[in-house]
Amino acid sequence: MDTKSENVVWHAHSVSRDARSEVKQHKPCVLWFTGLSGSGKSTVANAVDHLLHKRKVHTYVLDGDNVRHGLNGDLGFSDKDRVENIRRIGEVAKLFVDAGLVVSTAFISPFKADRDLVRNQLSGGEFFEVFIDTPLAVCEQRDPKGLYKKARAGEIKHFTGIDSAYEVPSSPDIHVETDGKTIEECADEVIAALEKSRIIS
Numbered sequence: 001m002d003t004k005s006e007n008v009v010w011h012a013h014s015v016s017r018d019a020r021s022e023v024k025q026h027k028p029c030v031l032w033f034t035g036l037s038g039s040g041k042s043t044v045a046n047a048v049d050h051l052l053h054k055r056k057v058h059t060y061v062l063d064g065d066n067v068r069h070g071l072n073g074d075l076g077f078s079d080k081d082r083v084e085n086i087r088r089i090g091e092v093a094k095l096f097v098d099a100g101l102v103v104s105t106a107f108i109s110p111f112k113a114d115r116d117l118v119r120n121q122l123s124g125g126e127f128f129e130v131f132i133d134t135p136l137a138v139c140e141q142r143d144p145k146g147l148y149k150k151a152r153a154g155e156i157k158h159f160t161g162i163d164s165a166y167e168v169p170s171s172p173d174i175h176v177e178t179d180g181k182t183i184e185e186c187a188d189e190v191i192a193a194l195e196k197s198r199i200i201s
C-alpha cells in the first residue's frame, strides 16, 4: 500500500469553519490544560466542561483515559514518546476545533516546545494554554493514584517532577493556582477568561 503523503489530496470542506461557529453560537478553541500529575488538570477540565455544557456550548474533553488507552496506546513515558503523545493529541484537538467545538485536553505536556507546536498549528485566539499550577509537594500529598509513592519507591521510573522534567509555562494564557482554592473557584477562573476573550458570551 502506498502511504506517501504527497499522493494524498486535501479535500476542502464545503461547510466553512465560520458557518459551523455561527450555528453553535460560540467560537471554537482548545483549552490546553498542563501541569504535574495530581495538579488538577482532569478535575478542573471536567468542571469547566460541565459549566460550558450547561451554557449549551459544544464541548469535548480529551484526557488520558480516552487517549492513552486508545489512540496512543502504543506510547510510554520516555521523552520521545511524550513528544509523540502531545503531537498526536494536538492534531486531534485541531480536528475538534475544525468541527467547531471547545475542546479541553488534560495531559501533563511537560515540554514547552511541544505545547508551542500545537499553539502554532492553530489560528490566533484558538489556543489557550491553561497552567494548572500546583506545587509538587501538594501534588505529592494529594497523590490521587498513589503514583508519587511508587515513583519515590523507585517502582515507576521517569516520573514527571521526580526524575523527569516539567517545563513550567512562562506566559500561560490562563494561570490557575489550585492550592487553597475549591475546584469550583478554579473552574470559574477559566470561564471568566473565556468570557473576557469572547469565546463565550
Ligand SMILES: Nc1ncnc2c1ncn2[C@@H]1O[C@H](COP(=O)(O)OS(=O)(=O)O)[C@@H](OP(=O)(O)O)[C@H]1O
Residues within 6 Å of the ligand: 036, 037, 038, 042, 064, 068, 077, 081, 082, 083, 085, 086, 106, 107, 108, 109, 110, 145, 147, 156, 157, 158, 159, 160, 164
Ligand atoms: N512516568 C510517568 N510520568 C508521568 N505520569 C505517568 C507516568 N507513568 C504513568 N503516568 C500516568 O500517566 C498520566 C500522564 O500521561 P500524559 O499523557 O498526560 O503524559 S505526557 O503529557 O505525555 O507527559 C498521569 O496522569 P495524571 O496524573 O492525570 O497527570 C499518570 O497517572
Ligand SMILES: Nc1ncnc2c1ncn2[C@@H]1O[C@H](COP(=O)(O)OP(=O)(O)O)[C@@H](O)[C@H]1O
Residues within 6 Å of the ligand: 035, 036, 037, 038, 039, 040, 041, 042, 043, 044, 106, 142, 144, 178, 179, 180, 181, 182, 183, 186
Ligand atoms: N482546587 C482544586 N482543583 C483541582 N483539584 C483539586 C483541587 N483541590 C483538590 N483537588 C484534588 O486534587 C486531585 C487532582 O487530581 P486530577 O484532577 O486527577 O489531577 P491531574 O489530572 O492533573 O493528574 C483530585 O483528587 C482533586 O479532588
